[in-house]
Structures are given as structure tokens and as C-alpha cells.
Amino acid sequence: MTTQTNTSHDEEQEQLILDMLDRFLEVEVKPHVHELEYHDTYPTEIVEKMKEMGLFGCIIDSEYGGLGLSTNTYSKIIERISAVWMSISGILNSHLIMATAIQRAGTEEQKQLYLPRLASGELRGGVGLTEADCGTDLQAIRTTAVKKGDKYVINGSKMWITNSMYGNCLALLVKTDTTAQPRHKGMSLFIAEKGKGYVVSKKLDKLGYRGIDTCALNFDDYEVPSSCLIGGVEGRGLQQVLSGLELGRINVASRGLGVAQAALDEAVVYAQTRKTFGKPICEHQAIQLKLGEMATRTQAARLLVRAAAVAYDRGERCDMEAGMAKYAATEAAFENAHEAMRIFGGYGYSKEYNIERLYRDSPLLVIGEGTNEMQRIIIAKQLIERNRI
16 A cells, blocks of 8 residues: 555656646747757756756755656656757756766765755766767777876867856766776776866857757866765776766657657647648548658657666666667657658748757767667677576
8 A cells, every 4th residue: 555655646746747847848948949949059048947946956866955756757857858859858968977977886975065066956067978089989088087196187088078068067987097908997987077177179060959068178187186086996987987878878768759759749730730632631641651650659669768767767787778768769759850851841841840950850869879770789789698598
């Protein structure tokens, strides 16, 4: 009986949060998306309201000032946000990957010092992983940290870093031992707040995912205290990052689901209002075939996203589940956006309609947070590992 009562309470709390979020998106976000996205303008006022709502702490434990929500609820939040404007979901994703790395692997002192500030949005975090010559193969990074007394001196560069211009800290992956074999044993993760030597060298101009700060960074003799080494021990950085990337892939899968649903919803409405040959185009079999495929693709992705989020909440290893969700949901977004464009015809190519934006946003999802080619490799490897003969 107690379990049923707790479940009912959790469901009520989730619904209250999602209802509040829907009102926020309808009133504070939707009317401004077109202008902000078109001009690639950072949504400062929207971010401030997201702070007030506690969204920057949604999966940070309540003892550190967060909302302590489940990953399952978080994935639904990201889905809803992405259906309105995918870009602002990325502001939360990078921030919470950093927070999760500290929450899971940080010292208690680091948790007490940083998590409340991350939960409130006072600190806006990101993850400094990729470099110009290093994306999927993170072990190939070249940014180094050399210990000098009670500090580390960091030199190198990072590329495609979200939250790096308007945010103020990163979980920064570096090499503390460039000769270590295997290479991952020489990698460490630091809490890096902005300061002297932390240089945002360029904001990147992108096809989609606009309005959000994605930048190239340089670190020139940038100093960080030894106390900012996550976990306090060198050589564990890659494992700490990979743990957070499971959450990141669930986030990107949820983004894909939101974009896929938005494209479907737009197409369903348009197909009933647009007429050709004397009847709504939804009565033509060619359009029905597209809608049927889009709807099935979206629902299949939703079930995989939910399964991955639940597995993550149970504390299970879920790189296969997260990989499946990320692969299926982002491909659904990509395919649905393209099919919606065809259903809209020439109007879909116009910036007057949302389809044009969904069409530009969707390719990033199949590339970012680990390419979908890599997801299939991860799935296959785990499939064999879990079914050894």
C-alpha cells in the first residue's frame, strides 16, 4: 500500500511540474522562438526564468538544493522543451552532465561547494571534452594539465563547447599524464571556472541549434586549484565523463523525441487544412503512408527513451539502452522533419513555418553526443557482452 501511495504522489508531482512547464513554454518561449532563432540571439530572459523554476537543478539531489527529480521525469521535461525550441534543452543538458559528474564522482567538499550553486543556476556549467581533431575518440585529446604546487596549469583548446560564452564553468577533460598506457589512465576531469587564461576564441555559426552559445575555447596557462580535480585523484576523468554521457544521451534522445513529435504534430494539422484536387491532403494515400510511418516511428522512440531513463534511475549500466534510445529517437527526428517538409511542400521551405527550423535542427541530433554510427557499435558490443556463449 505504501509503495502505491508513493507512486501516486510521484506521478502527481511529475504532472504538476509538467503542467507548469507547458504553461511556461506556451507563454514565455513559444512567442519568441522565431525571432531569437533567426537572429541567433541568446535567450537571456528565458534562461533567467528557467533558473527561477529550478530547472538547472532538476536532477541534482534535494540535499544540495536541487529538485531531485527522476531521470524519467527529466526526459519528459526535455521532450516538451524540444518540441517548442530544441536549443534551450541544450543549455540544460551540458549543465547537468557537469553536475552529475560532480554528484557521482566528486568529493563531499566539492558537492557541498558546487552543487547548490549549479542547482540555483548561479553557476551555469558545461562539459569541455571535444577538440578540433578529437570528437568520438576522446582519448586523443591534447589539452594538458601540469601540477605546480597546489595548482594545475592547463594549456590547450576545445571545440563545440556549449554554455561556454554565457556560462561560467566547465567540467574540463585534460591529460595529466601524456605517456600513460592505456591512454585513459592519464586523463583527469576538473571543475574549471572562468578566469585568466580561459579564452572564448570564437562563437560558432551553425546551420541549426541557434540561439545557444557553442564556441571554440583556448586555455593559455590557465590555472585551477588542485581542489578542483573531480574526485581528488588523477586518471579517472574518462570514466567520470562516460558516466555523465549516459545521461547526455538520454537527454539527446529526449530532444529527438520532442523534435519528432513536433514535426508529426505540425504535419497532422497541415494535412487536414491543405487541400489538393478538391480534398484535404490527409485523404490522399501518399500522405497517409507518411503520417502512419511518422507516428509509429515517434511512439517506438518514446518507449526506448522511457526504458533507458528507467534503467538509469535504477542505477543500472545502461549504455546499450541509452544508445538505442539516442539512435532511434534522433533518427526519428531526422526522418520526421524531412517527411514533414515533403508534406508541407514549398511552405515547409519558408521560415514562416516551424518545419524549416525542425529540418535544420534535426541533423545535429544524429551527430552530437556520440554519432549514431557509434551508438550502433556500442549496442552491438553490449549485446555480445550480455549474451556470451
